[in-house]
Amino acid sequence: SFSKRYLTINAIAENKAKEYAKAEKATLEHYGEDVFNAKAIREYLPKKSAEKLLNTINNRALLDPEIAADVAHGMKQWAIERGATHFTHWFQPLTGSTAEKHDSFLDIEGENAIFAFSAKNLIVGEPDASSFPSGGLRRTFEARGYTAWDPTSPAFIKRHTNGATLCIPTAFCSYTGEALDKKTPLLRSIQCLSLSTQRLMKCFGLKEEKVTITLGAEQEYFLIDKRFYLHRSDLLQTGRTLFGATPPKHQQLEDHYFGSIHQRVLYFMNEVEHELWRLGVPAKTRHNEVAPGQFELAPMFEDLNLAVDHNMLIMDTLRLIADRHGFVCLLHEKPFAGVNGSGKHNNWSINYGDINLLNPGNNPQQNAVFLTVLSGIIRAVDSHADMLRATVAHAGNDHRLGANEAPPAIISIYLGDQLNEVIENIEKGENNSKHKAGVMQIGVDTLPNLPKDATDRNRTSPFAFTGNKFEFRAPGSSQSCSGLMTVLNTIVADSFDYISEQLESHIGNEEAFNNALQKVLKDIIKTHKRVIFNGDGYTDEWKDEAARRGLPNAVNTMDALRSLVNDKNINLFGKYGVYSKKELQSRFEVFLEEYHRKIRIEGEVALNIVRNNILPAVIEEFKTELSAVKSATDAGITVGVDALKRNVELLGKGLEDLTEKTEKMEKAVTGLHEEILEAMAELREVVDRLEKIVSDTLWPLPKYREMLFIK
Ligand code: ADP
Ligand code: MG
Structure with missing residues (x-):
């Protein structure tokens, strides 16, 4: 008799030749x-x-x-x-x-x-x-x-x-x-960063311009055949697999990233783009991501408020079109253990009129503005790293942050070597740079040109300067961009105001202004350079180094969320009218509750799967092996019986462990989230071990190698 899994695989194989859907071709006309x-x-x-x-x-x-x-x-x-x-x-x-x-x-x-x-x-x-x-x-x-x-x-x-x-x-x-949503605070934060930017630019004698904050959100996702999905109640109910042994080959050969895109997937992507283009969402790039079955879509950047809405539409559209094509689009941060998870890189910049303030300029004044903006951001991120970390804290992202493939849970800034040297020289106030780009005096007349497009790629940093924008890489793939952008805007607004306060009294007096600017940037860098880290963020050395520097390292959601309601943040967000104290407290409660509920649901789903699917399969296998021993013994055969017995014992041990860990989960599931998480890890270890020894025909859940590789 064929298992449901085999039937599913056969069906997919037969379907190969067929068209999965009458996919629309993306056209400019629409x-x-x-x-x-x-x-x-x-x-x-x-x-x-x-x-x-x-x-x-x-x-x-x-x-x-x-x-x-x-x-x-x-x-x-x-x-x-x-x-x-x-x-x-x-x-x-x-x-x-x-x-x-x-x-x-x-x-x-x-x-x-x-x-x-x-x-x-x-x-x-x-x-x-x-x-x-x-x-x-x-x-x-x-x-x-x-x-x-x-x-x-x-x-x-x-x-x-x-x-x-x-x-x-x-x-x-x-x-x-009071704001019951994510958009209201976002709009407030855009308003407040606009005002602070205008105030700062006024210090430089620039005429008032419109401020536009831009966002380009890269969206990662997994795509699996819907027929597998329907056989996995964990995916169906929690968005991620709670069990599943990592297959021998997964992403080690690095052959998926940027590889040629599977026909069936391209078919899907084309229709996604058709739908998005109709909606005016400027979908631009598509490619295979690191894990097998993982992909990315990136739009062109747009005005922040619009880009946030468009990202919501992108997620909707991916799910909708996937369904039409017999796929399921998984937006969870970690649908599969052992391979890369999915993030949502938020590329962010501030524009003043036509000028991107994160673009190193073409003349000394623009450079001075650029370095001031940069310093403001450094100050903001260092002073409020805890708040930024809180915005990316949720159950799904806990599997990703700090797990050796995503950015670490420690918030730091990557600048690249050249820019880093510029920053160091501002602090020292010297002019002995190895690079031509070295800058000492911030005086508006004395700044040489800064390096352009000179930033190296560093994929391990949670907050990286990438040439003319910052890329916040910690956000999870399923998250709305709203909350984190709201926080980023507000903390940067606060920094800009801090700088403006020191400059405003010197407007009109060039020398005094230059001195004041020099001093404020120097002070900021001295105080906040600890947040700058240009090395490999995945290493344990960085964790130690970050601890020495006193950088916060909230390793999980519970730790991270608390920052939403500390006095420092309540005061800051209250001062700018972005979140009232009540609004922050409400968010804290909602996110905490959501976290607990999700963990408990996962515990209960795991229990169901073990009791309803895994245990029966293991017992079936156990019975078959036992009766083989009995038949052999009854027939008076001695050769091979010892081997049979050893196999029975191996499985028997698994059965015992499984039962013990299931009982542990049964107790844990009504208790604290820490207990559920511990029971879950132990239960998973046993189930994944059993997956490797139980007969393939009996194993009830679609396996990783099938879900990740069969299209
Ligand atoms: P990566 O190398 O990280 O994949 P890309 O060059 O593909 O980066 O760009 C990623 C995203 O950054 C795109 O969505 C792009 O539109 C966006 N982006 C580029 N410039 C800016 C900017 N000035 N502000 C905001 N987003 C930007
Ligand atoms: Mg990127």
Whole structure:
């Protein structure tokens, strides 16, 4: 009799020749077609209202109520011409995913059914929010939440087989105005970094410009055949495999990374890009990642708020199209033990007008600005490393951070050798650089050009300068970018303000200004250079060195989350109005609770799998071996019986261990998370050992080699 696994593999093999889905080819012709963008706004709105709306978007202002009716009407017209029958305020609760509640455009007018959509429908929505986590921000009797349209992220259409929904990106607040979502604090932080940047640039005598924070979020993911997935209740329920022996060949040969992309996967990727391009998401690169079955998609960078929404759409689209192609897209940080996990590198920069402030400049003044911005960031990251670490803390990422393939849990900055030397020279105030790029006096007139594109690649740093942007590599693949970007913006704003405070009194007096600038940068580097590390972040030596430097090393979620509510952070985020104390506490509670729940679910799923699948298979094998011994003995055969017995004993030992560890888990699962984690590790060790000795035909779970390699 064939096991379910064998049938699955056969089915996949037979399917090879078939087309998995009628995949759409990505075309430019449809680019942005499903977005209510500038083009659509001009086409569907009266001229004056269109210009007003475009201005609103450009200046990140609130929507003028006077034009709301025009906007609603135009948007509805646009949407129904594209097949939409419903609309939803699309928001981002603290669960980390997106939420939508659809309302149809339907209205009854006299005897006629019509499609209607009012200004009020567009601007505010009132979903019943009682079932979203709020960490005490909202009681059930005041369950109502409010969503408000954020015009800087355009409305779009989500299509499905027989219809479409107009999605309006919104912020989500409680009745009393507290942010119940991830977008509201993000928008606040963009505002505060914009103001601080303008203030700092004013010190340099630059005229006021618009500040644009940009994000390019690289998205890693795994793709496996859906038929395997359906046989793995651990993947189905927790997003990761709780058991599974590492196969002899996995990623050691380094033959997957950037390898030629499998046909079936390309087919899938093409359709993903088609969908994303329609949505105006500028998907740009695609490639195989390090682990077998692992891939990456990176969009071109965009305005931060939009890029965050687009990353949510990228994750949605990957899952949706995977399903259409008979795949499942796994966004969990560590779906498979023993091979690389998945991250989401957040590439971030600050732009002032047309100038990227993280670009070493072409003239002394730009260089001075660049080095000031750089120093500000160094100060921010060192002073608030604990808070940055907290933003990437969750159960999935615990398997990744510090696990020898992802950045360590210690937050440090990588600058590269040349820039590092520049920084060191600022501290010393000397001019004896080996490189031409050496810089001593920050005086606006005396700075030589800085190295461009000279940064080396260092893949082990959690926060790396990569030429004209910082790349925050600690975020997990399943995470929303919102929380971490909110924190990064705010701590940098604080640093910029700190610098501005020391410079402002010297504006207009060049010499005094240069001296003050020189001093503040020197002080910052002296105090905060401990956060700079250009070596290999995976080594144990770095852990020791970081400890000597006094850098925080929160090894797990529990440790890391506490920083959300320490006084230092409560004060800082309160001062900038990005998170109130209550909002921070609520997030702390929600994330902590989520962590505990996830660990407990994993414990319970593991127990089910062992009791329902693994134990029966082991007992079956045990029975077969025992009866072989008995048959041989009954037949009076002596040769081989000892060997048989040795095998029975090996399996018997496994059976005993399995039972013992299962009982341990049974007790642990109602207790503390540490106990569950310990029981889980021990249980897994036994199951993975058994996988290697139990007959392949009896093993109930799809194996790693199958899920990772069979497409
Ligand atoms: P990597 O070598 O890490 O794969 P890439 O050069 O492919 O890096 O770029 C990764 C991401 O960085 C892309 O999404 C890209 O759009 C983004 N990026 C490039 N420049 C900037 C910038 N100035 N600000 C934000 N993101 C940027
Ligand atoms: Mg990268």
